[in-house]
Amino acid sequence: MDLKKFLKKISEATGISGFEGNVRDIIQEEFRQRADEVWQDNLGNLIALKKGTEEPENRVMLAAHMDEIGLIVTGLEGNGFLRFAPVNGFDIRILPGQEVTIAGIELLKGIIGCRPPHLQTPEEAEKVIALEELFIDTGLPGGEVEKKVKVGDAVSINREVVFLSKNFLAGKALDDRASVAVLVGVLEALQKMKHNWHIYAVATVQEEVGIRGASVCAHGIAPKLAVAVDVTQGDMPGISEITTFPLGKGPTILIGPNVHPRLQELMVQVARHYEIGYQIEPCAGPSGTDASAIQVSREGVPTAVVGIPLRYMHSSVEIIHLLDIERAIKLISAFITRLDEHPEWKQKETFFPGKGKH
Amino acid sequence: MELKELSEASGVSGCEEEIRKIIQSHIENWVDEIRVDSLGNLTAIKNGTRQSHRVMLAAHMDEVGLMITSIEKDGGLRFSKVGGIDDRVLLSKVVLIGAQKVPGVIGAKPPHLLKKEEKKQVVKVDQMFIDIGASDKEEAEKMVKVGDYATFYTRYEDWGTVVKGKAFDDRAGCAVLMEVLKENFPFTVNGVFTVQEEVGIRGARVAAYRLDPVVAFVLEGTTADDIPKKKDLSPCTVLAKGPALSYMDQTVICDRQLFNFLVSTAEKNRIPFQIKQLPSGGTDGGAIHLTRSGIPVAVISVPCRYIHSPATLLHKEDFSNTVKLIVQALHRFKKEFIK
Numbered sequence: 108m109d110l111k112k113f114l115k116k117i118s119e120a121t122g123i124s125g126f127e128g129n130v131r132d133i134i135q136e137e138f139r140q141r142a143d144e145v146w147q148d149n150l151g152n153l154i155a156l157k158k159g160t161e162e163p164e165n166r167v168m169l170a171a172h173m174d175e176i177g178l179i180v181t182g183l184e185g186n187g188f189l190r191f192a193p194v195n196g197f198d199i200r201i202l203p204g205q206e207v208t209i210a211g212i213e214l215l216k217g218i219i220g221c222r223p224p225h226l227q228t229p230e231e232a233e234k235v236i237a238l239e240e241l242f243i244d245t246g247l248p249g250g251e252v253e254k255k256v257k258v259g260d261a262v263s264i265n266r267e268v269v270f271l272s273k274n275f276l277a278g279k280a281l282d283d284r285a286s287v288a289v290l291v292g293v294l295e296a297l298q299k300m301k302h303n304w305h306i307y308a309v310a311t312v313q314e315e316v317g318i319r320g321a322s323v324c325a326h327g328i329a330p331k332l333a334v335a336v337d338v339t340q341g342d343m344p345g346i347s348e349i350t351t352f353p354l355g356k357g358p359t360i361l362i363g364p365n366v367h368p369r370l371q372e373l374m375v376q377v378a379r380h381y382e383i384g385y386q387i388e389p390c391a392g393p394s395g396t397d398a399s400a401i402q403v404s405r406e407g408v409p410t411a412v413v414g415i416p417l418r419y420m421h422s423s424v425e426i427i428h429l430l431d432i433e434r435a436i437k438l439i440s441a442f443i444t445r446l447d448e449h450p451e452w453k454q455k456e457t458f459f460p461g462k463g464k465h
Numbered sequence: 466m467e468l469k470e471l472s473e474a475s476g477v478s479g480c481e482e483e484i485r486k487i488i489q490s491h492i493e494n495w496v497d498e499i500r501v502d503s504l505g506n507l508t509a510i511k512n513g514t515r516q517s518h519r520v521m522l523a524a525h526m527d528e529v530g531l532m533i534t535s536i537e538k539d540g541g542l543r544f545s546k547v548g549g550i551d552d553r554v555l556l557s558k559v560v561l562i563g564a565q566k567v568p569g570v571i572g573a574k575p576p577h578l579l580k581k582e583e584k585k586q587v588v589k590v591d592q593m594f595i596d597i598g599a600s601d602k603e604e605a606e607k608m609v610k611v612g613d614y615a616t617f618y619t620r621y622e623d624w625g626t627v628v629k630g631k632a633f634d635d636r637a638g639c640a641v642l643m644e645v646l647k648e649n650f651p652f653t654v655n656g657v658f659t660v661q662e663e664v665g666i667r668g669a670r671v672a673a674y675r676l677d678p679v680v681a682f683v684l685e686g687t688t689a690d691d692i693p694k695k696k697d698l699s700p701c702t703v704l705a706k707g708p709a710l711s712y713m714d715q716t717v718i719c720d721r722q723l724f725n726f727l728v729s730t731a732e733k734n735r736i737p738f739q740i741k742q743l744p745s746g747g748t749d750g751g752a753i754h755l756t757r758s759g760i761p762v763a764v765i766s767v768p769c770r771y772i773h774s775p776a777t778l779l780h781k782e783d784f785s786n787t788v789k790l791i792v793q794a795l796h797r798f799k800k801e802f803i804k
Contacts, residue, residue, distance in 0.1 A: 245624075277570045344537070350578065419575065
């Protein structure tokens with residue numbers, strides 16, 4: 108896999124929560140080349156199975172979400188203007204001046220417009236532009252827009268990926284498509300490695316609207332173990348260092364109630380053994396990643412979480428470091444091969460003999 | 466039209482070299498002489514076929530942008546605005562810095578880490594920084610330096626009836642002027658691509674002094690304000706209604722005879738036009754009309770939505786009608802119109 112090329116392709120693809128078709132097609136192509144079977148479930152999760160040598164019930168699930176935050180058309184204004192609302196966690200202050208793509212009958216371009224500074228009073232410039240005052244300009248003449256766009260069409264931000272110095276890369280939707288690239292990388296690495304467990308790599312849907320895709324997908328696969336890969340807050344000025352992680356120092360390994368402690372230990376052991384840079388990410392509750400749902404699926408699934416540090420999350424200029432992705436690929440694929448040394452993970456429960464007499 | 470190349474070129478006020486070279490390479494094929502003065506104004510001289518008096522046509526080639534003011538310990542870049550930019554369009558945008566066009570992004574704090582009150586506050590330019598992916602000051606200094614200019618990274622695109630790009634204020638005017646320079650007129654035409662309009666109309670002042678023309682026509686990309694609003698306000702200009710004629714703006718009251726002359730030219734030739742309704746903004750006309758003992762000035766603009774932001778729109782027919790109007794006006798123009 109040409110990592111840079113693939114990241115550019117999936118970052119620039121459209122695919123807001125519930126409308127993941129476009130990005131899914133691209134991922135499907137890559138999955139097919141590296142897995143034994145690829146299919147979609149009812150919600151649109153894309154699942155790749157790479158078979159191991161064990162009995163079919165020994166399944167490990169890898170999850171990364173492919174949906175991105177976005178907007179939805181809520182009204183047509185005539186004269187080519189559209190009203191919209193965010194589908195999920197946007198800071199609306201980043202919206203003025205953005206270019207967007209509207210997935211109508213065809214893909215349409217637009218600009219989120221605002222009045223030029225010449226026509227503003229000083230007081231206006233001090234106020235955040237409210238959602239009600241924002242609109243999308245398609246540049247289409249009156250009457251035309253009605254033929255091409257309808258209320259409920261998905262809108263995603265346009266942003267060409269920019270390669271910054273060395274290994275830094277900026278773009279939209281790298282939350283969490285950076286981790287989708289990790290899954291593709293792991294499938295590729297495992298082609299050259301022996302692994303007993305069956306690998307179910309899943310590009311999940313609708314994470315950004317409440318971790319919905321992963322919850323049904325985990326039920327469907329019923330894995331014995333799972334690893335969720337998601338982005339985590341990267342360091343930036345103005346934010347306490349405790350909550351963020353530097354870019355380029357390796358992926359994070361989550362520790363906390365959302366993670367099985369033995370799996371977490373094994374992950375750290377593997378990182379140390381293969382000298383893969385990593386950072387420990389303490390997380391005091393449900394992680395807010397796909398792991399939050401997977402861990403409590405069916406009768407419970409031991410789960411680990413690997414994080415990719417990312418700056419400016421949920422903006423259109425999210426930044427990641429390529430080395431962090433490469434290290435995460437190494438870490439997770441090595442972790443999977445090392446599972447074979449731990450037959451205890453094949454047990455769903457631990458039994459202790461009782462002292463009562465029958 | 467060369468609008469794509471003009472729009473995508475960098476040329477923040479005070480650093481117009483790149484855009485100037487592009488314009489020069491095109492117009493040298495059809496003008497008699499080109500001069501660059503000490504401020505960087507590019508003047509194209511096209512000799513008249515019969516008369517020796519001079520008509521000045523001005524379009525500014527500079528654009529609003531940013532300037533790097535300091536490099537922080539962590540490799541982040543602090544910056545100032547060059548010209549009028551709304552702070553609220555800066556977050557989450559890509560910029561290109563310096564002659565090498567080093568890409569950088571203006572980062573925004575993730576919504577997850579924002580306090581409720583923060584979301585209601587405008588992020589001011591002095592709280593922002595550009596991230597070029599440098600891990601520290603030393604690394605950043607190898608890529609950029611204090612004083613480097615930055616522009617928005619926006620591609621030019623044709624959307625059918627309209628086109629999208631940055632800096633249509635005033636690269637639209639530059640493109641109109643380039644078209645006009647292809648024509649021959651009985652009098653001498655001085656086409657000036659001015660500098661530093663966005664920082665106080667500084668280039669046009671010295672260019673007008675040097676040329677001492679009988680009249681000047683200023684070609685602009687002006688505010689189109691035909692967008693949804695809360696209150697019903699008259700729009701400044703409207704897309705697709707033709708070139709906008711200014712009767713005045715914040716810097717000049719336009720010469721009434723020239724204004725009427727343009728109106729009658731448009732009517733006679735059935736060229737659609739509109740009168741800019743709000744006298745907002747300033748133009749090179751502000752400096753030119755006060756030069757020497759005063760120069761009559763008219764301002765003709767291509768309406769553009771969202772000027773001074775990363776992405777602006779103009780209507781292709783407005784562009785061609787602007788060219789048509791100014792060309793027709795110049796063919797009719799006689800010195801005696803101005804008394």
